[in-house]
Structures are given as structure tokens and as C-alpha cells.
Amino acid sequence: MHAMQYEITLPADYDMGIIRERVATRGHLVDDFAGLGLKVFGIRxxxxxxxxxxxxxxFYLWHDEAGMNTFLWGGPFTGIIDSFGRPAVQxxxxxxxxxxxAYGIPPVAAGKHVEQIPAEADPxxxxxxxxxxxxEHVRQEGAHSGALAVDPRSWQVVRYSLWRDEAPKSxxxxxxxxxxSSPQLDELRRGRQW
Structure with missing residues (x-):
């Protein structure tokens, strides 16, 4: 399973209504995208x-690289490039x-926590x-689900979680x-992945 995210930072006076309209008119286009566990259309x-x-x-969770590659190379991601340029894809x-x-309730908020694996630590x-x-994090009241992912190039660990009401301050x-969009959310493998 793979996690993916790109962050498009916008000007301080940007009308976020433009993004809301974009998602309202285009978000459904990946509601049945093959290989996609979920896509969170998140804003700050x-x-x-x-x-x-x-x-x-x-933010995305992919079952495998085939769906992710189809999305990135000639798929819907071209719309992002056309509108915003080519963002770095984490x-x-x-x-x-x-x-x-709260797994059965549609989430309205998401949270992200990033940590570096210290050089002296046993990874x-x-x-x-x-x-x-x-x-422990997703046992909290209001938690929908959560993923833990790692980038072994930077030794960065990301915890990304979905919430019924609001993400905790942690x-x-x-x-x-x-x-x-969650076409294959129920099919994502649960638990430890190694």
C-alpha cells in the first residue's frame, strides 16, 4: 500500500471558495478510480x-502502484498541473x-503528524x-481511521488520520x-503491513 500527498500553498489573500468550487465540481471524478483506497480533498x-x-x-492511500501511476501519468493529475503547475508529490x-x-461516519477533518526517525534509533x-x-491515536472518540507511512529516503514517518468532527491538537x-473519495476503502488491508 502507498500513501501520497501534494501540497499547493496559495497566497494569503487567495479566495478559498475557488478550491471549494473546484472540489465540488471535480471531486466526484475519482469516486470510482481503480486502485484508490481513498482520496482526502483537504484544505488548510x-x-x-x-x-x-x-x-x-x-492525500491518497493506494492499493498498489498501478492505480497511482495511472492517476499521475496521463490521468486526473494533469488537471492539477494545468491549474497549479507541477507540485512535488510526496x-x-x-x-x-x-x-x-467513527469508521462508519463520513469524516470532516484530517490530521497529520510527522516525525524524523533519529539517526541513533533502531528503525x-x-x-x-x-x-x-x-x-492508540485512532481509538479516540471521533476517529474514523488512520495510516502510518514511512519514507526510507528521508527516514520520515507520517501519521495521517481522519475525524468525524475535528482533528486533535496532537x-x-x-x-x-x-x-x-473512497472507492476501495473497505478493501484496504488493516493492521501492520510488514
């Missing part, structure tokens, strides 16, 4: 949930995915503890979800 708005900036920041290998108590032990932390980056 300056002055909301502690954000100091405006940002459109979709990519992680998923180490775990867990349901929360296997560190990731095992991070996975335990994910499980997630340093919080998003409002404008739309959730």
Missing part, C-alpha cells in the same frame, strides 16, 4: 485550526492502517512504537475535508 485556511497559510492538500510506503470508532523498534501510537497539521 489561514486562521483556521491553527493554520498560518492557505493550502490545497489532497510518497510513502504504508506500514499500517487502522479503523477508529524497526521506532516504527513498531509508532504503529502502537497509531492504534496532530500539528489539521485539514478540513471538502470531499472524500
Amino acid at each position: 485556511e489561514r486562521g483556521v485550526d491553527g493554520s498560518t497559510l492557505n493550502q490545497y492538500s489532497p 510518497h510513502w510506503t504504508v506500514l499500517g492502517f487502522e479503523d477508529g470508532p 524497526v523498534a521506532f516504527l513498531g512504537e509508532a504503529l502502537d501510537g497509531l492504534r 496532530d500539528e497539521v489539521r485539514y478540513r475535508i471538502l470531499h472524500l
Whole structure:
């Protein structure tokens, strides 16, 4: 399983209604996209949930690289490039995915927590503890689901979680979800992925 995100930071005075309209008219286009577990159409708005900036920041969980590659190379991602230029696409290998108590309720918020694996740490032990932390995190009331992913190039670990009402403050980056495409969410493999 693969996680992917790109962040399009917009000017401080940008009309975020433009992004809302974009998602309202185009979001459904990936509601049945092959290989896609979920796509979170997330935004951050300056002055909301502690954000100091405006940002459109979709997040994806893919079953495999085939669906992701179809999306990126000649698929819907060309619309992002046409509108905003070519953003850097962050990519992680998923180490775990867990349901929360609000799994059956459509989430309206998402949160992200990023950690560096210290150079002196045993990465296997560190990731095992991070996975335990994910499980504990999504046991909270209002948690829909969460994923833990790692980029072994930068040794960066990302915990991304979905929430029924609002993401907790322990997630340093919080998003409002404008739309959730989840064509194969129920088919995502649960638990530890190694």
C-alpha cells in the first residue's frame, strides 16, 4: 500500500471558495478510480485550526502502484498541473492502517503528524512504537481511521488520520475535508503491513 500527498500553498489573500468550487465540481471524478483506497480533498485556511497559510492538500492511500501511476501519468493529475503547475508529490510506503470508532461516519477533518526517525534509533523498534501510537491515536472518540507511512529516503514517518468532527491538537497539521473519495476503502488491508 502507498500513501501520497501534494501540497499547493496559495497566497494569503487567495479566495478559498475557488478550491471549494473546484472540489465540488471535480471531486466526484475519482469516486470510482481503480486502485484508490481513498482520496482526502483537504484544505488548510489561514486562521483556521491553527493554520498560518492557505493550502490545497489532497492525500491518497493506494492499493498498489498501478492505480497511482495511472492517476499521475496521463490521468486526473494533469488537471492539477494545468491549474497549479507541477507540485512535488510526496510518497510513502504504508506500514499500517487502522479503523477508529467513527469508521462508519463520513469524516470532516484530517490530521497529520510527522516525525524524523533519529539517526541513533533502531528503525524497526521506532516504527513498531509508532504503529502502537497509531492504534492508540485512532481509538479516540471521533476517529474514523488512520495510516502510518514511512519514507526510507528521508527516514520520515507520517501519521495521517481522519475525524468525524475535528482533528486533535496532537496532530500539528489539521485539514478540513471538502470531499472524500473512497472507492476501495473497505478493501484496504488493516493492521501492520510488514
